[in-house]
Amino acid sequence: MRELELIEALERRLAGAGGRVVRTLGDDAAVVRADRYAVTSVDAMVEGVHFRSDQLTPEEIGHRALxxxxxxxxxxxxxxxEAYLVLGLPSGFEVEHAVAVVDGAGELADAVGITIAGGDVTRAPALTVSFTVVGWARDAGELVGRDGARPGDQVAVTGTLGAAGAGLALLEGRAGSGLDGQAAALLRQxxxxxxxxxxxxxxxxxxGASAMIDLSDGLATDAAHLARRSGLRLELRLSALPLAPGVVEVARELDVDPAAFAVTAGEDYELCVCLPGRSASQLSNMTWIGSVKKGPPGVVFADATSPLAGYEHSL
Amino acid sequence: MRELELIEALERRLAGAGGRVVRTLGDDAAVVRADRYAVTSVDAMVEGVHFRSDQLTPEEIGHRALxxxxxxxxxxxxxxxEAYLVLGLPSGFEVEHAVAVVDGAGELADAVGITIAGGDVTRAPALTVSFTVVGWARDAGELVGRDGARPGDQVAVTGTLGAAGAGLALLEGRAGSGLDGQAAALLRQxxxxxxxxxxxxxxxxxxGASAMIDLSDGLATDAAHLARRSGLRLELRLSALPLAPGVVEVARELDVDPAAFAVTAGEDYELCVCLPGRSASQLSNMTWIGSVKKGPPGVVFADATSPLAGYEHSL
Structure with a gap:
């Protein structure tokens, strides 16, 4: 690795001072004008664990990690x-590819209003892309945890489910023979x-969302986190799930129930949210999939038939 | 890896809400009450690149990374x-050792007033300990960059130099035969x-420090960063360097000049600081090693003889 060349290329792609960012490149740490509450999360993606380089472009790897x-x-x-990047590069990793990883993340950052304000580049045995992201809030009450669901709340999800899992099945060649090219490309995307x-x-x-979580592990698992933290029961309907186009076909090729596939496949990064009924009635662009009840904490799919008959994500 | 067991053990060691920390475990992100300016840095340590597990205990690995x-x-x-941890564990890594890594970091965090407020555990091909640290300031003017040195400033370092490099030489068995046990133990520490x-x-x-940097790569390299960012020349004296006890002996065994060893060995994590003369005169516990001059940016060791004769860290 031509390390200096790489670091210079990365520095050109990192934001300089501007906006909230007071100091960034060339100092020991970035300095950012804060709002009252900092919201911080870290997430690492490792080649061979979270992705395979032969299935994704470097830009996609960067995008996906951020x-x-x-x-x-x-x-x-x-x-x-802001976002802060730790980029671990195996020896022999092409500078151009490393820059492309950062470019992929940088394009997403620009699109969603995130500033990549710092980072560290190191050698590592496998390509590792680790992001710390920081968000801001004026008031802690603006923020939504996993613990605030109330009995009677309605449960919804954004977007469609199962697409990422189906896309991965296509990438791995486990399915896809019956899909047209555009549908397959969308799932892969x-x-x-x-x-x-x-x-x-x-x-x-x-x-007025009372509780919220993003779907990284799949609805069955992630909704169960909400249920546990809120101490309540989420009764969901498989028949109500918004399956992404092509998911039914892929699931059938894989010989699994499409809804069961969609709730156990992860990485859709949609949101699952609980809202009081009065707020729920004002929202469009969401799919209502169930409601919050008193009862032993957990998720029940009320209308599940085989293979999810009696399925319950117990805690 | 018994992942659930590990995560539970780690969660017991992470701080719950309290102090500035409003939300941490069990939510998608940590929420922290901010001061006006956030100061953020990321640093990753990878087994085989930054340390070797047969030279350090798991606690030391955690301490050192933080x-x-x-x-x-x-x-x-x-x-x-606050600090946020990404812990990458190879398959088969003992849960007890992973917990010990976090314990080592946790003890240091407690001692210096840092709260470990979040983290992510993942599989990785080599033990990886990556920390994002966040500090706070009420005013951006309270903070010191690398770019503020002025001609006439005095240059000082905290503590003593060369100890970490000498300690590593001992650990690698390259030196140490002439040291008594206590001196060797201190260097290793x-x-x-x-x-x-x-x-x-x-x-x-x-x-009133005008510019400051920590010594991670060694004084020769790190002082040159200060010089470049400030656009000035640092004239330092090798004879003034505060060598740690035992460094002379280790350097002689390695057949290198002790001062040259101390300015090129890294990982002492002392501070190199530039201060106006009037501030400098009020400070004890520092060692004054030179001054800031106009001239082409760089570091000159004015009194260098072989092997540092004419040494100049050019930019």
């Missing part, structure tokens, strides 16, 4: 702020370039 | 705030558990 981290800010309803729902997260927070 | 990151806050004169100079950094900032 998207996964930023999605946590979305789930809190925080305003996006959902896996390769997930979109953090930052705007939706803030809107949902403003409209 | 110390290196926190040292950047010290060099800015920031008040310590300086390598294994460096101490971030957070308190000294704040005091130096309050007393």
């Amino acid at each position: 998207a996964a981290a930023a999605s946590d800010l979305a789930a809190m309803g925080a305003r996006p702020g 959902r896996y390769a370039r997930p979109w953090p729902r930052l705007q939706e997260g803030r809107e949902l927070a403003e409209r | 110390a290196a990151a926190a040292s950047d806050l010290a060099a800015m004169g920031a008040r310590p705030g 300086r390598y294994a558990r460096p101490w971030p100079r957070l308190q000294e950094g704040r005091e130096l900032a309050e007393r």
Whole structure:
């Protein structure tokens, strides 16, 4: 690795001072004008664990790592702020590819209003892209945790489900023979370039969301986190799930129930939110998939038939 | 890896809400009450690149990773705030050892007033300990960059130099035959558990430090960063350097000049600071090693003889 060349290329792509950023390149640490509450999350993606370089372009790897981290800010309803990158590069890794990883993240950052304000480049045995993301809020009450759901709340998700899992199945050649090219490309795109729902997260927070989480591990697992933290039961309907176009076909090729596939496949990075009924009635662009009940904490799919009959994500 | 067991053990060691920390465990992101300016740095340590597990205990690995990151806050004169950990564990890594890594970092965090407020655990091909540290300041003017040195400033360092490099030489069995056990143990300790100079950094900032940097790569390299960013020349005296006890003996065994060894060995994590003469005269516990001059940016060791004769860290 031509390290100096790389660092210079990366520095050109990192933002200089401007906006909230007072100091960044060339100092020991970045200095940023803060709002009253800092919202911070860290997320690492490691080659061979979270992705494979032969399935994604370097730009997609960078995009995806930042998207996964930023999605946590979305789930809190925080305003996006800064990101800090730790880039671990195996020896022999091309400078051009390393720059492309940063470019992919940088394009997403620009699109969603995040400033990449600092970073560290190191050798590592496998390509590692780790982001710390910081969001801001004027008031802690603007933010939404996982613990605030109330009995009677309605449960919704943004977007469509199962797309990233189906996209990965296509990439791995496990499915896809029955899909037309455009549908396959869209699914692949959902896996390769997930979109953090930052705007939706803030809107949902403003409209009174009581609890929220992003779907990184799949609805079955992530909704169960909400249920556990809120001490309540989420009764969801598989028949109500907004499956992404092509998911039914891919699931059938894989010989699994499409809805079961969609709730257990991860990395859609959609939001699952609980809202009081009066707020819920004002929201469009969401799919209502169930409600919050008193009862032993957990998720029940009320209408599940085989293979999810009696499925319950127990805690 | 028994992942759930590990995560539970780590969560017990992470701080819950309290102090500035409003939300931490169990949510998508940590929420922290901010001061006006956030000072943020990221630093990754990878097994086989930055340390070897057969030379350090897991506790030392955790301590050292946090110390290196926190040292950047010290060099800015920031008040310590929070740390966020990404822990990458190879398959088969013992849960007890992973917990010990976090314990080592946690003890240092407690000692210097840092709260470990969040983290991510992942599989990785080599043990990876990556910290994002956040410090706070009420005013951007309280903070010290690398760019503020002025002609006539005096240059000083905290503590003693060369200890970490000598400690590593001992660990690698390249030297040490002539040292008594206590001196050897102290050098090894300086390598294994460096101490971030957070308190000294704040005091130096309050007393009018014009530029500051922490010594991670060695004085020759790090002082050159100061010189370049300030656009000035640092004239330093090798004879004035505060060599740590035992460094002379280790350097002679390695057949290198002790002062040359001390300015090129890294990881001491002391501070190098520039101060106006009037402030300098009020400070004790520092070693004055030179002054700032107009001239082509760089570092000159004015009294260097072989092997540093004519040594100049050119830019």
